Amino acid sequence: MSRPLDVIALRGLSARAVHGVLPEEHVAPQPFVVDLALWVDGRDAARSDDIAETVSYAEVADVVSTIVKGPAVRLIETLAHRIADAIVSMERVHGVEVTVHKPEAPIRQAFADVSVTVRAGRCGEAGGAVELTRDVPEAPARPEARAVPEIPARPGARVVPEARLPEAPARPAVRVVLALGGNIGDAPKTLADAVERLIDDPRIDVLDVSPLLRTMPVLAPGQAPQDDYWNAVVLASTALAPREVLALAHELEASAKRERLERWGARTLDVDLIDYAGIVMSDADLTLPHPRARVRAFVLAPWSIIDPQARLGGEQVAELLAQAPDIEGIIDAVDDWLGDPGTIMAESDALIAQALEENAVPAPPVAHPPAPPLGFPRDRTVQKSRLDLVPEESRLGLAPSEGSLDLVWRQLWERWSAPIDVTQTRASTAPALTGPTASPRFTGSTAPRPLAASAVSPQLAASAAEGATRTYEDAGSRAEPAFEEAPTTTAAPAEGAEADAPKRRPRWLPLLGHREEHADARASASAGAETPVPSGTRTASTAPGRAGEPPAAPHPSRTLPTWDFAGACVRIVDEASALDAPAEQTSGSHPLRRSIVDPGLPEDALRGPVADSELTRTGLLRKVVVRPSVSGPITVTREQEGR
Numbered sequence: 297m298s299r300p301l302d303v304i305a306l307r308g309l310s311a312r313a314v315h316g317v318l319p320e321e322h323v324a325p326q327p328f329v330v331d332l333a334l335w336v337d338g339r340d341a342a343r344s345d346d347i348a349e350t351v352s353y354a355e356v357a358d359v360v361s362t363i364v365k366g367p368a369v370r371l372i373e374t375l376a377h378r379i380a381d382a383i384v385s386m387e388r389v390h391g392v393e394v395t396v397h398k399p400e401a402p403i404r405q406a407f408a409d410v411s412v413t414v415r416a417g418r419c420g421e422a423g424g425a426v427e428l429t430r431d432v433p434e435a436p437a438r439p440e441a442r443a444v445p446e447i448p449a450r451p452g453a454r455v456v457p458e459a460r461l462p463e464a465p466a467r468p469a470v471r472v473v474l475a476l477g478g479n480i481g482d483a484p485k486t487l488a489d490a491v492e493r494l495i496d497d498p499r500i501d502v503l504d505v506s507p508l509l510r511t512m513p514v515l516a517p518g519q520a521p522q523d524d525y526w527n528a529v530v531l532a533s534t535a536l537a538p539r540e541v542l543a544l545a546h547e548l549e550a551s552a553k554r555e556r557l558e559r560w561g562a563r564t565l566d567v568d569l570i571d572y573a574g575i576v577m578s579d580a581d582l583t584l585p586h587p588r589a590r591v592r593a594f595v596l597a598p599w600s601i602i603d604p605q606a607r608l609g610g611e612q613v614a615e616l617l618a619q620a621p622d623i624e625g626i627i628d629a630v631d632d633w634l635g636d637p638g639t640i641m642a643e644s645d646a647l648i649a650q651a652l653e654e655n656a657v658p659a660p661p662v663a664h665p666p667a668p669p670l671g672f673p674r675d676r677t678v679q680k681s682r683l684d685l686v687p688e689e690s691r692l693g694l695a696p697s698e699g700s701l702d703l704v705w706r707q708l709w710e711r712w713s714a715p716i717d718v719t720q721t722r723a724s725t726a727p728a729l730t731g732p733t734a735s736p737r738f739t740g741s742t743a744p745r746p747l748a749a750s751a752v753s754p755q756l757a758a759s760a761a762e763g764a765t766r767t768y769e770d771a772g773s774r775a776e777p778a779f780e781e782a783p784t785t786t787a788a789p790a791e792g793a794e795a796d797a798p799k800r801r802p803r804w805l806p807l808l809g810h811r812e813e814h815a816d817a818r819a820s821a822s823a824g825a826e827t828p829v830p831s832g833t834r835t836a837s838t839a840p841g842r843a844g845e846p847p848a849a850p851h852p853s854r855t856l857p858t859w860d861f862a863g864a865c866v867r868i869v870d871e872a873s874a875l876d877a878p879a880e881q882t883s884g885s886h887p888l889r890r891s892i893v894d895p896g897l898p899e900d901a902l903r904g905p906v907a908d909s910e911l912t913r914t915g916l917l918r919k920v921v922v923r924p925s926v927s928g929p930i931t932v933t934r935e936q937e938g939r
């Protein structure tokens with residue numbers, strides 16, 4: 297009598313290789329992802345608990361990897377059949393189903409994935425030739441499975457100590473992209489806590505964390521206005537299955553007390569799985585890639601900043617970003633946000649308030665030339681730009697180099713170099729952009745939240761009183777930003793405010809200034825002092841480290857995140873600071889070297905040079921968390937005195 301066969305599933309086995317019809321595909325490697333189902337008779341193995349009686353999935357993975365990385369072929373069919381033939385010829389394999397995905401295939405149209413599935417051998421029952429089924433159960437992956445070595449074959453062994461029992465099939469680690477967002481409570485802090493939990497989670501390796509963006513809410517048509525969101529993206533590597541990653545995302549949301557009251561309702565924390573090794577799937581609980589990510593600048597922007605070459609469903613993320621309907625909804629970017637997130641909201645409010653205040657006088661319609669594509673604004677006496685708010689020394693080396701491929705960084709730079717002037721916005725297509733803003737939070741709130749008097753300019757108060765608020769509607773329903781009229785009952789116009797005076801709003805804000813200043817501003821805010829002075833408002837003469845000037849105030853102490861800096865388990869580095877510096881110039885005195893560690897670290901903290909492999913491609917100051925397990929041993933040097 298026939299009996300059912302067991303199924304070993306191995307999914308998401310990925311490797312970069314050079315298969316394809318086009319000659320250029322034979323030069324530039326692209327990702328190939330293989331899913332496998334193997335039909336085996338595992339009864340004997342189950343009885344003896346001996347790997348020699350079954351098929352080693354590790355061996356299978358080796359075979360697949362060798363073929364994928366092997367000689368180039370033109371078709372994925374060829375590749376899939378080669379794999380199937382090799383696997384089915386392995387001892388104890390009755391049948392195999394192989395799917396080869398080529399998520400970045402050169403296809404002109406937008407597409408999510410292309411794959412081919414081939415089958416070989418006999419499957420289903422041990423006795424007879426039966427149909428292969430697509431209904432392959434998902435292999436249960438145990439978090440610690442990766443660490444457990446394969447049990448060596450021990451012929452004749454009957455009893456295996458429990459500690460050495462074979463684990464469930466190990467899933468290869470794959471790249472995943474998570475998007476975080478929130479707009480209730482202290483969202484930067486909630487997001488930082490979530491990132492910290494991910495970093496601490498043994499099931500997942502955080503590879504990179506994007507800057508934190510403040511974004512205007514994207515809402516469904518007719519949906520009630522909400523506060524601004526804070527968004528970031530995390531790149532990680534994990535051996536968890538897709539649904540397990542989703543469960544992890546839900547755990548994070550639960551720990552932030554996320555409530556689901558309405559679709560796209562305001563939330564403390566939203567964690568979406570945007571991409572899982574490029575795979576395409578959809579069931580009741582999970583769709584991959586995330587179905588709406590491709591039209592969401594609040595996902596695409598942070599993602600492409602940390603991975604300018606990233607692709608989503610076969611499309612360049614940077615290109616998708618350029619088309620995203622809510623691209624103008626990104627109103628602030630904070631590069632260095634994980635260490636002290638608790639003051640970011642206040643800083644952002646204050647910076648925006650100040651920007652509004654300083655630019656309250658409307659510009660003549662065509663008063664200024666178009667912003668130079670790179671570098672600083674040419675005529676800084678006429679109009680201020682976002683960059684003018686940043687001390688000059690903090691801008692050194694920040695400009696993207698000519699010919700840089702980093703489109704996002706160049707775009708940001710262009711925007712920040714442009715005078716803050718709404719006439720430069722998409723006024724022709726979105727006239728309401730010239731309208732007033734609701735509050736320094738740029739929220740859609742019907743009732744602007746009360747702000748410390750010192751943080752709100754008269755213009756801003758007037759703007760708040762005027763009440764037209766701006767959000768974006770779901771891209772599926774409307775391509776252009778939607779503008780909603782907020783109730784006029786929110787606040788009385790501030791005294792002296794011209795009811796019909798044109799109001800302006802900044803669209804992008806530069807990174808906050810020099811890190812020490814930044815730290816000071818944050819520290820003063822967290823110490824409950826007055827509203828922090830945004831770093832950019834300080835004059836360059838007060839910036840620390842400039843020759844002939846009074847020394848900067850000592851760093852205030854700051855609470856460190858809970859992960860272990862002192863033990864060098866993690867390290868925070870920034871951008872191309874050490875690029876051209878000779879070895880002995882590892883101190884902050886080198887002009888290109890701004891800072892290489894979080895300024896909140898203790899004075900005696902270990903500081904390390906930035907290895908080439910760790911440089912960010914954007915030149916954007918930000919944190920990179922490096923684990924020795926990910927990047928290999930870290931050379932640690934002590935920073936020299938005299939910063």
Ligand SMILES: Nc1ncnc2c1ncn2[C@@H]1O[C@H](COP(=O)(O)OP(=O)(O)OP(=O)(O)O)[C@@H](O)[C@H]1O
Binds near residue numbers: 561567570583
């Ligand atoms: N790739 C995915 N990432 C996260 N959730 C997903 C995904 N695919 C499907 N879902 C499902 O969507 C459900 C609703 O998710 P959630 O409440 O986070 O939606 P939302 O954030 O309000 O809207 P959106 O999905 O548009 O971001 C979840 O319970 C989850 O099962």
Ligand SMILES: Nc1nc2c(c(=O)[nH]1)N=C(CO)CN2
Binds near residue numbers: 476513514515566
């Ligand atoms: N700006 C912004 N808008 C949103 C966001 C978000 O994270 N950021 N999330 C939503 C549902 O997931 C709906 N709208």
